[in-house]
Amino acid sequence: MCLLDQVLDWDSDRITCTSNTHRALDHPLRAHGRLGAACALEYAAQAMAVHGALWQPRASGAAGFGLLTSARALHLYVARLDDVEGELCIRAERAYADARGALYAFTVRAERGLLAQGRASLLLDAGSAPVNADGGRA
Numbered sequence: 001m002c003l004l005d006q007v008l009d010w011d012s013d014r015i016t017c018t019s020n021t022h023r024a025l026d027h028p029l030r031a032h033g034r035l036g037a038a039c040a041l042e043y044a045a046q047a048m049a050v051h052g053a054l055w056q057p058r059a060s061g062a063a064g065f066g067l068l069t070s071a072r073a074l075h076l077y078v079a080r081l082d083d084v085e086g087e088l089c090i091r092a093e094r095a096y097a098d099a100r101g102a103l104y105a106f107t108v109r110a111e112r113g114l115l116a117q118g119r120a121s122l123l124l125d126a127g128s129a130p131v132n133a134d135g136g137r138a
Contacts, residue, residue, distance in 0.1 A: 022035055040081060
C-alpha cells in the first residue's frame with residue numbers, strides 16, 4: 001500500500017511528501033465509510049520509510065525492513081481525513097538514528113492547517129532482531 005504521491009524535498013534530516021489519496025473511496029484504511037484521523041500516522045510512517053530509503057540506500061538493492069514500534073505525543077486536530085479538502089503535506093524530521101532504529105517527529109497538514117502531529121520510533125532491519133522463546137521478535 002503506497003499512500004504518498006510525491007516527495008517534494010528531502011535532506012539528511014527531513015522529508016516533505018504530498019498525498020491526495022485520503023479522499024479515495026477505495027482507500028485501504030477506510031472503515032465504516034470514513035478515513036479516521038489516526039490514519040495520519042500511516043502517512044507519516046510511509047514518509048519516514050521513504051526518507052530512510054533515500055538517506056541510506058541499501059547496497060544490494062534489496063528493500064530493508066522496519067517496524068513502527070511506538071507513537072508518542074500523537075495529537076489529532078480533526079476527526080477524519082477523508083473530508084479534508086486539498087492535498088496532505090506530510091513532513092517527517094529525524095531526531096535520532098543509529099543502525100538499530102530511528103526517532104522522528106512528524107506533522108500532517110492541509111490547506112486548512114495542522115491535522116496531526118507526533119513522534120514515532122522505528123526499529124530498523126527488524127529481520128535481525130533477537131527472537132523470543134515463543135518465536136516472536138524481541
